[in-house]
Amino acid sequence: MEKRLENLRNELNDTLLKEAEFAITSKQAVLKTVRKNGKTANRISFWKQSINIGFTAVLFAGLLIFAVSHVQQGTPKMNTMSGDKASTEPNPSPSKVTAFQDVKGKSKDSTNDVVNKKESQPPAFYVVFDGYYYEKTGDAVEENRxxxxxxxxxxxxxxxxxxxxDSTEIPPGPLYSVKDMDSKEYIAGKGVIYEDGENKAGYLLFKRAIAVQKPDPSKIYNAKNDPVEVKLALENVRQAAGPFYELVEKNVEPTFVSYSDKNGKSITLYYRLITRADQYVFITQYENKMKNMDYPASRFASDGRKDFNMPRLIDEYVIEGLKWAYYDDLNHGDHFYVSYGPEWTLEVSFQGELAEEQISTFLGNLNK
Amino acid sequence: MQHLSTISEELDFYNTEECLIYLMNSYGVELKRLAYTYVKDWGKAEDLTQEVFVTCYEKLHTFQGNSAIKTWLYRITINKCKDVLRKKNVLDYFSLQELSQIFSKNEPSLHDQTSLDHDHDRLSLSEKVMSLPIKYREPIILFYYSELKIDEISQLTGLNTQTVKTRLRRAKDKLKVMFEGSES
Structure with missing residues (x-):
């Protein structure tokens, strides 16, 4: 299940969410609305000024003219702006239209200007090739090119x-040079293109932007799913938080690290069983000085909920010298384990059907 | 991404309309997709995305850069989607299957259950996820599709992290049941 879900982004983008083109007409409609709202604001401030200088009569006359002119012109509503409806409305002034004209073409629209000015920033939609971010241009490339x-x-x-x-735009697959284009400047890869009013598989053109910069590895404290990032985050958290409980077990791998030092140190770790990708061990630990009733991630924190049920103690065990309390949690419909160590409070829960012996082994292998 | 949070710092250099265009081009599709996962209607998703950018433009000066601009836009989108869902007719809230269970005094007959299973057989993972109630669909989409962390989801949805985790777990259990039904 976990593996299937990890592919959810690709699958949704290739199927149900394929249609998602934020239409040019929509962008125009947004601009039109914000410009109109801006004009309205100016008009209001003008009337306020009129009141201040006592021209009440002018105010009423102005309001009358204002109301009449609006009734005559009609006021388009936001929910009528999308798609074809927006295209029936008059075009914005020519200077503004250029921002959206021929987005698929190579026009020097103002958006690209903005992007170009931000040379120091990685683009939002890219592929990384040869040490550079290659930014999505919005152009499609025919396969024969x-x-x-x-x-x-x-x-x-x-x-x-x-x-x-790496890419934020296209799924794993080959990257190509393009006919009649400098292969250092432009590359292409298969993704989703918008053509003839619909989304379809096609090749997207990417243009070289900026060199990939290495992030400061010492500042990574939170990571998910990338083994290198997770390892790095774990090492940084070890440095920052001092000794805390980790699952020392060869059959698991950490997949999630989250660290906070707000109101006290707290760490959340997920471990995935190597043999069963849908089975996880979730470990939340926080310094004892943080009362679990107040710590929002604690199962004992009501978080202001009126229907909160305080977890019910079922049993207690001692495993490898650590005392564990086993709780029934009606709020979440499952069970979890709590241990109050000398410095940390541990809350541990599991996903997947695990045998009692396996759970005991995991709890016993939690070490600082 | 780090660079996204620095956009607001450059607003002094670029007028907000340029910034709006940049944001629409960068996030329009993504936010429309996100909106669709809530409202399941492309027309509404398009309208909601427009509203998000209008709100974004109006509030851009209040954006402090404490969170990534993507997270900020996500929050606006999610809130607007939930407003729409709240306003929806009660009939829209429930799937046909849920309605049949609500109004049926008896358990679904074996025939009904079999036909439901067959429906699930035909569904892909995407459709199965989209068929989940919003309560469970939301964490699945935000975690696996939007690739947000639990803490981020917690901040965006206003739910505590354990609730997010539990919903995620239950959603996966539900999907697992659907798949097991398909495979048996």
Whole structure:
């Protein structure tokens, strides 16, 4: 299940969410609305000024004219702006239209200007190739213009440590040079293009932007799913938090690290069983000085809920010298284990059907 | 991403309309997709995305850069989607299956159950996820699709982290049952 879900982004983007083009007409409608709202605000301030100087009569006359003119013109509502409806409305002034004209073409629209000015920032939609971010241009490339396979997208997602072959836009697959284009400047990869009013599979053109910068590894305290980032975050948390409980067990791998020092130190760790990808161990620990009733991530924290049920103690055990309390949690419909160590309070829960012996082994293998 | 949080710092250099265009081009599709996962209607998703950017423009000066701009836009989108869902007719809240269970005094007949299972057989993972009630669909989408962390989801949805985790777990249990039903 976990593996299937990890592919959810690709699958949704390739199927149900394929249609998602934020139409040019919609963008125009947004601009039109904000410009209109701006004008309205100016008008209101003008009337306020009129009141201040006592021209009440002028105010009423103005309001009358204002109301009449609006009734005559009609006021488009936000929910009528999308798609074809918006296209029936008059075009914005020519200077503003250029921002959206031929987004798929190579026009120097103001958006690109903005993007170009932000040279120091990685683009939002990119592939990483040859040490550079290549930014999505919005142009499609016909298949017969693809030349050599020059690289490969290896993973899709948003990561702190960006690697060769990462992309926020296209799924894993080959990258190509393009006919009649400098292969250092432009590359293409298969993604979703918008053509003839619909989304379809096609090749997207990417233009070289800026070199990939290495993040400061000492500032990574939170990570998910990337083994390198998770390892790095764990090491940084070890430095920052001092000794805390980790699951020392060869059959598990950490997949999630979250650290906070707000009102006291707290750490959340997820471990996935290597043999069973849908089975997890969730460990939340926080300094004893943080009362579990107040710590929002604690199962004992009501978080202001009126229907909160205080977890019910079922049993107590001593495993490897650590005292554990076993609780029934009606709020979450499951059970969890709590241990009050000398410095940390531990709350441990499990996903997947685990045998009692296995749970005891895991709890026994929690070490500082 | 780190660079996204620095956009607000540059607002002094770029007028907000340029910034709005940049944000629409950068996040329009993503936010529309997110909105669709809530309202399941492309027309509404498009309208909601427009509203998000209008709100974004109006509130851009209040954006402090404490969170990534993506998170900020996500929050606006989620809130607007939930407003729409709250206003929806009661009939829209429930799937046909849920309605049949609500109004049926008896358990579904074996025939009904079999036909429901067959429906699930035909569904892909995407459709199965989208068929979950919003309570469970939301954490699945935000965690696996939007690739947000539990803490981030907690901040965006206003739920505590344990609730997010529990909903995520239950959602996966429900999906697992659907898949087991399909595979048996």
């Amino acid at each position: 693809l030349l050599d396979k020059i690289g490969e997208v290896k993973r899709i997602g948003d990561w702190k440590i960006v690697r060769e072959g």
